[in-house]
Amino acid sequence: MRGERFLSSLNDGRSIWLEGKQVRNIPEHAAFKGTLNTIKNLFNMLDDPGERDKVGYLVADKGHYAHSSFLVPYTQEELAKRNQSFSCWSAETNGMMSRLSDYARSMITGWYAARHQLAALDPHFAHKISSYYEAARDNDLFLTTAIIDPQIDRSSDLDDKRISERFLHVVRETSEGIVVRGAKMIATGAPYTHDFVIFSFLQFQTQHQKHAHVLIVPANSPGLHIVCRESFADERERNHPLSAKYDEMDAVLFFDDVLIPWERVLLYGDPEKVLALRANQTANGLAFHQNVVRFVAKLEFVTGIAFAVAESIGATGFLHIQEKLGELLTQIDVIKALIIAAETKAVPDESGVLVPDLSYIETARSLGTKYYPRAIEILQQVGAGGFVQTPSGIEDFYGPISELMHLYFEGASVSAEKKVELFKLAWDLIGSPLGARHLLYERFYAGDPIRGLANQYNRFDKKSLTNPIWNLLKETSKGGLTVI
Numbered sequence: 001m002r003g004e005r006f007l008s009s010l011n012d013g014r015s016i017w018l019e020g021k022q023v024r025n026i027p028e029h030a031a032f033k034g035t036l037n038t039i040k041n042l043f044n045m046l047d048d049p050g051e052r053d054k055v056g057y058l059v060a061d062k063g064h065y066a067h068s069s070f071l072v073p074y075t076q077e078e079l080a081k082r083n084q085s086f087s088c089w090s091a092e093t094n095g096m097m098s099r100l101s102d103y104a105r106s107m108i109t110g111w112y113a114a115r116h117q118l119a120a121l122d123p124h125f126a127h128k129i130s131s132y133y134e135a136a137r138d139n140d141l142f143l144t145t146a147i148i149d150p151q152i153d154r155s156s157d158l159d160d161k162r163i164s165e166r167f168l169h170v171v172r173e174t175s176e177g178i179v180v181r182g183a184k185m186i187a188t189g190a191p192y193t194h195d196f197v198i199f200s201f202l203q204f205q206t207q208h209q210k211h212a213h214v215l216i217v218p219a220n221s222p223g224l225h226i227v228c229r230e231s232f233a234d235e236r237e238r239n240h241p242l243s244a245k246y247d248e249m250d251a252v253l254f255f256d257d258v259l260i261p262w263e264r265v266l267l268y269g270d271p272e273k274v275l276a277l278r279a280n281q282t283a284n285g286l287a288f289h290q291n292v293v294r295f296v297a298k299l300e301f302v303t304g305i306a307f308a309v310a311e312s313i314g315a316t317g318f319l320h321i322q323e324k325l326g327e328l329l330t331q332i333d334v335i336k337a338l339i340i341a342a343e344t345k346a347v348p349d350e351s352g353v354l355v356p357d358l359s360y361i362e363t364a365r366s367l368g369t370k371y372y373p374r375a376i377e378i379l380q381q382v383g384a385g386g387f388v389q390t391p392s393g394i395e396d397f398y399g400p401i402s403e404l405m406h407l408y409f410e411g412a413s414v415s416a417e418k419k420v421e422l423f424k425l426a427w428d429l430i431g432s433p434l435g436a437r438h439l440l441y442e443r444f445y446a447g448d449p450i451r452g453l454a455n456q457y458n459r460f461d462k463k464s465l466t467n468p469i470w471n472l473l474k475e476t477s478k479g480g481l482t483v484i
């Protein structure tokens with residue numbers, strides 16, 4: 001089964017650091033076990049004849065199933081199939097696992113699909129991306145991205161040695177490839193990824209060629225260190241149902257002179273070309289589509305919990321609670337509508353690949369940075385102090401005070417034990433370290449939301465909106481207006 005193969009592939013000599021120690025047996029480590037079990041089950045869906053069509057497609061010339069994030073969509077049906085695979089894995093994980101590799105795989109698929117247009121950037125690009133795409137697809141490679149440079153001094157730039165030495169850069173070229181040094185942050189899923197998709201994010205100036213790159217880096221590359229944040233995993237599933245199985249570990253990557261073979265150097269040395277690849281509409285359209293489909297599952301999950309909490313304490317009849325629960329429903333509808341719009345308005349790129357409309361997807365991603373914090377705020381307002389009025393462990397229901405527990409924790413419509421379980425689930429979302437991480441994730445995973453919205457404004461054809469205004473004023477002021 002692919003899930004078991006995935007787990008056993010992870011003990012490959014990679015250097016993972018957690019709490020000052022190197023992790024030796026990742027599938028068995030308490031920080032990763034629950035999450036890896038979740039991923040194992042998702043991977044195994046592709047081997048189950050009753051499930052595999054929901055998440056995969058038959059690779060025509062190979063005769064085996066691959067995840068649909070590798071499917072290049074030329075028709076609306078194929079685009080719908082990609083959506084279905086994202087929805088399926090998201091629903092299985094309640095939208096809580098955003099980097100199940102289907103995002104990074106979609107980016108690789110997009111670059112592969114657009115390889116003929118992108119050949120102008122580098123004559124070897126098409127061959128390199130084709131061979132990597134096929135290897136990733138046929139070997140079920142788990143991928144993640146790491147693009148942001150370390151947060152040292154955001155007011156400074158590459159002319160400052162403190163920055164240039166620490167941002168990822170090439171220290172030498174050899175006949176085998178390039179040797180890189182520096183760091184990247186953040187890579188979600190890093191400890192259990194097979195390969196990192198690494199690229200420079202900022203718009204570097206021409207003289208900073210050594211910092212401009214698009215690379216595929218195996219996680220077990222000698223010299224690469226994966227430095228994990230504190231683990232939020234908790235094996236007590238009934239007390240922390242989300243932390244028990246959905247802690248996607250985030251990590252910083254240290255590159256201590258890592259050799260990247262030429263075959264995996266997709267671009268290097270030209271900031272303009274790297275930027276052109278990063279901005280490729282086909283890859284971004286396919287990859288960002290996954291982000292917003294996954295987000296619907298998460299909004300539905302939060303909304304379901306908020307409804308259940310309101311019911312469990314008899315609060316559904318209050319007008320202000322109804323208004324807030326209604327607001328959660330409008331969030332879901334807006335994101336769903338934007339996905340429908342993006343898919344319906346998908347247009348073929350130069351190679352005939354059907355690319356979801358990026359402007360609707362960008363709008364959904366921007367709204368998500370505001371919707372999720374608001375959804376969590378609503379959940380807090382609905383359950384109020386109930387979230388901290390739960391016992392430390394479900395075990396109290398089975399101890400000497402069991403009778404009192406059943407008496408005092410009873411809900412309006414549910415048993416005491418079910419109500420405590422529900423509030424513990426909700427707390428894992430709003431108050432646990434995992435919950436706090438999710439709030440940060442939804443605010444920032446798509447980049448800085450402030451600059452994201454500002455870019456949306458900057459890129460917009462403003463005249464389409466301002467010309468009617470100036471024309472109206474021209475009419476009312478009888479031609480006395482000068483428009484610059």
Ligand SMILES: Cc1cc2nc3c(=O)[nH]c(=O)nc-3n(C[C@H](O)[C@H](O)[C@H](O)COP(=O)(O)OP(=O)(O)OC[C@H]3O[C@@H](n4cnc5c(N)ncnc54)[C@H](O)[C@@H]3O)c2cc1C
Binds near residue numbers: 187250441
């Ligand atoms: C939980 C989590 C998981 C993540 N996973 C991944 C991942 O898997 N892969 C990946 O590549 N990235 C990942 N990211 C990183 C994410 O892309 C970045 O956090 C995001 O791009 C913001 O960058 P930053 O964190 O470096 O913030 P900074 O850029 O350092 O921003 C800090 C503050 O300064 C402000 N600021 C900084 N520079 C400017 C400027 N020039 N003009 C105006 N304001 C400025 C920002 O608005 C912000 O308020 C993840 C982030 C989080 C929180």
